[in-house]
Amino acid sequence: MLQQMRELFRYLKWILLVIVVMFLWWVFVPGGSAPPTGTDAGWAARVNGEPISVGVFQAYARQLDATYRSLLGEQYEQQRAVIRVGQQAINSLIEEELVYQEAVEQGIRVTEREVADAITRDPSLQENGRFIGLERYRRLFRGGSVGLAAFEAGVRRDLMIDKFRSLVEDGVEVHDDEVEREFLQRNERLTVDYLVLDRTAVAGGAEPDDVEVAAYYDAHPDRYSRGDGRTGLYVLFSARTLAESREVSDAEVRDAYDRARDSRFTRPEQRRASHILFRLDPGASPAEVERVEKKARAVLRRARSGEEFAVLAREFSEDSTAAAGGDLDFFGRGRMVKEFEDAAFSLEVGGIGDLVRTAFGFHIIKVTDARDARTVPFEEARAQILQELKMNRARSEVLKQSAAFAKAAAGGKLESAAKARGLTVNETGIVRSGDALPGVAASQSVTARMLALGEGEVSEPIPVPAGQVVVQVTGSAPPEPRPLTEIRARVVEDMLSERALERVTAALEAVRSRSGSIRDLGKRLEAEIRTGEDLARGVLPAGLPADPGLRRQLRDLPPGALGEPVATPSGLVVLSVRERRVDRDELDVERDSIRDSLARQRRDRLYRALLRRLRMESRIELNEPLVTSLDQG
Numbered sequence: 001m002l003q004q005m006r007e008l009f010r011y012l013k014w015i016l017l018v019i020v021v022m023f024l025w026w027v028f029v030p031g032g033s034a035p036p037t038g039t040d041a042g043w044a045a046r047v048n049g050e051p052i053s054v055g056v057f058q059a060y061a062r063q064l065d066a067t068y069r070s071l072l073g074e075q076y077e078q079q080r081a082v083i084r085v086g087q088q089a090i091n092s093l094i095e096e097e098l099v100y101q102e103a104v105e106q107g108i109r110v111t112e113r114e115v116a117d118a119i120t121r122d123p124s125l126q127e128n129g130r131f132i133g134l135e136r137y138r139r140l141f142r143g144g145s146v147g148l149a150a151f152e153a154g155v156r157r158d159l160m161i162d163k164f165r166s167l168v169e170d171g172v173e174v175h176d177d178e179v180e181r182e183f184l185q186r187n188e189r190l191t192v193d194y195l196v197l198d199r200t201a202v203a204g205g206a207e208p209d210d211v212e213v214a215a216y217y218d219a220h221p222d223r224y225s226r227g228d229g230r231t232g233l234y235v236l237f238s239a240r241t242l243a244e245s246r247e248v249s250d251a252e253v254r255d256a257y258d259r260a261r262d263s264r265f266t267r268p269e270q271r272r273a274s275h276i277l278f279r280l281d282p283g284a285s286p287a288e289v290e291r292v293e294k295k296a297r298a299v300l301r302r303a304r305s306g307e308e309f310a311v312l313a314r315e316f317s318e319d320s321t322a323a324a325g326g327d328l329d330f331f332g333r334g335r336m337v338k339e340f341e342d343a344a345f346s347l348e349v350g351g352i353g354d355l356v357r358t359a360f361g362f363h364i365i366k367v368t369d370a371r372d373a374r375t376v377p378f379e380e381a382r383a384q385i386l387q388e389l390k391m392n393r394a395r396s397e398v399l400k401q402s403a404a405f406a407k408a409a410a411g412g413k414l415e416s417a418a419k420a421r422g423l424t425v426n427e428t429g430i431v432r433s434g435d436a437l438p439g440v441a442a443s444q445s446v447t448a449r450m451l452a453l454g455e456g457e458v459s460e461p462i463p464v465p466a467g468q469v470v471v472q473v474t475g476s477a478p479p480e481p482r483p484l485t486e487i488r489a490r491v492v493e494d495m496l497s498e499r500a501l502e503r504v505t506a507a508l509e510a511v512r513s514r515s516g517s518i519r520d521l522g523k524r525l526e527a528e529i530r531t532g533e534d535l536a537r538g539v540l541p542a543g544l545p546a547d548p549g550l551r552r553q554l555r556d557l558p559p560g561a562l563g564e565p566v567a568t569p570s571g572l573v574v575l576s577v578r579e580r581r582v583d584r585d586e587l588d589v590e591r592d593s594i595r596d597s598l599a600r601q602r603r604d605r606l607y608r609a610l611l612r613r614l615r616m617e618s619r620i621e622l623n624e625p626l627v628t629s630l631d632q633g
Contacts, residue, residue: 045090046621047097052090054626061089061630069263073334077264086630090622098614100157103164110159118155168610169603174595180587182594186281187288188537188582190554193518195527196544197565197572202525203499208492217484217491224487229477230450232428235418236440237402239467243394248386256385257378265376268333271344272369274309274326277319279536280361283593285586295534296355296362303352309366315542318361322542330371340365395467399625402461402468412456414472430477437471440464446471463628497567504565504572511562518562518576531578545569 044057064085069076076083120131131137141148208216217224257265278296280289299316303309310325317326333341340363343356347367356363409417418425428437433451437443443464453459453473461468484491504525511521522529532541538551545568553563553575563575 042623042626044623044626045094046619047094048101048618048620050097050101052093052097054623057086057090057093057626058630060093061085064089073332074264074267075335081631084631086627090627094615094620095611096161098611098618099161099164101618102610102614103160106164106167108160108164108167110156110163114159115152115156118159119152165607169606172599172602172606174598174602178598179591179594182598183587183590184582185537185555186590186594187586188580190532190535190537190577190581191579192532192535192541192554193576193578194530194532194541194544195518195522195525195572195574196530196570197500197504197525197527197574199493199497199500199567199571202503202527202572203496204503205499208495213488213491213495214484216495220494221481223494224484224491225479225481226432227479228451229430229432229480230428230447230453230473231430231475231477232450232471232473233414233425234428234437234440234446234469234471235405235414235423235425236464236466237398237405237461237468237470239391239394239398242397242467243387243390246390246393248389248393252389253382253385254378256389257381260385261375265381267371267374267376269345269373270330270332270371271347271367272330272371273328273344273365273367274313275319275321275328275340275366276303276309276313276317276326276364277360278316278362279318280357282359283590285583285589287583293355293362296364300352300355300364303364303366309352317542318536318539326366327368330369396629398467399461399629402470403625406458406461406470409458409470409472412458412472414458414470428471432477437469440466440469443469460624500572501565501567504574508562508565508574517560518574521562521574543570544573547573550575 042054043051044054045052068079068083068085072079119125119137125132125137138148141151276296276299278292278299280292284292299312303312310327313326314322316322319326321327331344333345335341336344337358337360339356339358343353343363343365344367347353347365349367349370352364352366356365405417405421405423408420415425426437426439428447428450431437431447431450433447434444435447437446440446441464446459446462446464446469449459449462450471450473453471455473455475458472459470461470507521507524511517511524514520519529521527530541535541535554538554540546540550540554544550547566547568549566550563550568550573553566554577557563557575557577559577559580561576565572565574
């Protein structure tokens with residue numbers, strides 16, 4: 001369910017972005033014009049030479065930050081590094097500028113009448129359902145930071161973008177056969193029989209000896225080799241080292257605590273719950289609702305009779321948490337959909353509630369733990385805040401120092417630039433794809449950048465958890481084989497997998513030649529037949545990995561046919577669809593809504609493809625230190 005809630009939030013985000021854009025209309029001149037007095041007159045990005053001002057970027061980022069903080073509450077600080085508000089903000093502004101420039105290039109025009117109509121229809125400029133009037137409208141801009149002409153230019157700009165997007169998307173069509181395929185995807189239910197075969201057991205015979213292993217290793221040199229390597233020199237700008245020398249007063253720590261007390265240090269009441277989800281589409285027919293509810297109530301009776309809840313969740317839940325026994329960890333109010341939240345917070349620890357229906361289906365909920373609301377006192381939070389303030393100041397300084405150093409070291413002068421600044425130069429040794437720098441944790445991104453540089457080239461500052469790295473490539477190393485002693489176990493596993501696949505394929509062909517079934521194959525391979533019942537189309541039985549090959553077979557296999565063996569981490573899997581069933585009478589009921597949904601998806605993909613093309617064809621300059629400092633600060 002958490003994954004579905006994240007999807008729901010993704011769509012909500014775009015609604016909120018519209019609000020942000022409206023805010024920008026009122027506060028800044030659109031299209032990268034100069035920010036109001038008191039803001040940085042520099043640029044956050046340039047799109048084909050047209051600047052996006054620092055002021056516009058920062059205002060947009062602040063609104064995104066406030067939106068995420070409001071939605072995520074105390075979880076926001078933990079998720080902030082992943083969300084990367086600064087990167088999101090600048091990407092959105094760049095995309096808007098790209099589309100605007102393309103609209104101008106294609107000759108899109110907006111008339112004065114269209115601008116006037118858009119303004120008079122704007123809900124924020126209406127009272128009792130009518131436009132507020134020309135005089136009141138003009139008074140809104142007198143003495144403000146944005147003039148009337150600038151506001152109307154912003155309206156015209158957005159209308160041009162909307163008109164161009166409509167031209168791009170108007171040609172989208174959805175045919176009847178596509179609607180039918182989507183209907184089946186949503187409504188078809190399957191019963192599936194399958195085998196999960198242990199590769200070692202199926203391979204049979206003794207483990208290959210050293211001679212066989214060496215011969216197989218020699219016959220597959222590309223499979224066991226490491227790619228091109230690089231050697232280089234690097235300088236690490238450590239935020240933690242710099243933080244130790246930063247001074248922060250007690251008053252600053254107290255002020256930071258007071259500002260963050262309600263959002264970060266006040267923990268609301270929380271529940272920890274596990275659940276079992278029985279999926280149900282929002283538009284499901286009454287018969288489908290009844291069928292799923294009946295199945296859910298049968299499992300609810302078993303849970304209330306004392307059967308292990310986690311075991312039932314692993315067997316029956318159709319949520320991504322099934323493998324974890326349905327555990328959702330701790331959550332506060334506002335994190336789950338209302339029906340789920342109300343039920344969870346009404347139960348005592350250990351209690352199992354009645355069925356709860358949400359937009360995702362029916363849930364069986366068990367509360368496993370609870371936490372009372374609590375405010376962390378200042379003295380308890382003091383050390384954490386002090387370190388954060390020091391690190392924030394250090395990160396900002398590290399960005400400036402590393403950017404200045406990279407500029408000075410450009411042209412292969414890393415050693416001399418470091419010597420002039422008293423910095424330590426380190427050797428990378430030979431590094432290849434996937435390697436980290438010696439002594440620098442999680443620095444695989446530096447190695448990846450080195451592989452794209454030529455000899456003597458110096459990189460831009462590259463962020464790593466410890467700070468920033470500037471690296472210079474000094475040489476190349478050819479591909480090399482991994483020593484057999486290092487990867488012998490992998491070679492043996494590959495040999496056994498091939499043997500197993502050969503045996504299963506031979507058995508499968510023999511069964512097919514006699515028009516046999518998966519049960520005949522199971523007998524031949526001495527393997528247990530497993531069954532997945534009442535599965536949605538494309539949904540694998542519980543316990544099988546999310547393999548695209550298996551999903552394709554579930555979609556395409558006719559009843560009774562045997563699929564090809566698929567190698568997965570769980571073993572070799574052979575599928576057979578026993579039954580497909582669907583109420584085709586519902587197709588006429590759902591046809592229009594499915595067509596609309598597919599058209600929206602296709603229009604969105606088309607628009608995203610346009611943006612990708614415009615990015616590739618345009619000259620985009622990014623003020624990387626500015627954007628990065630906002631995300632790290």
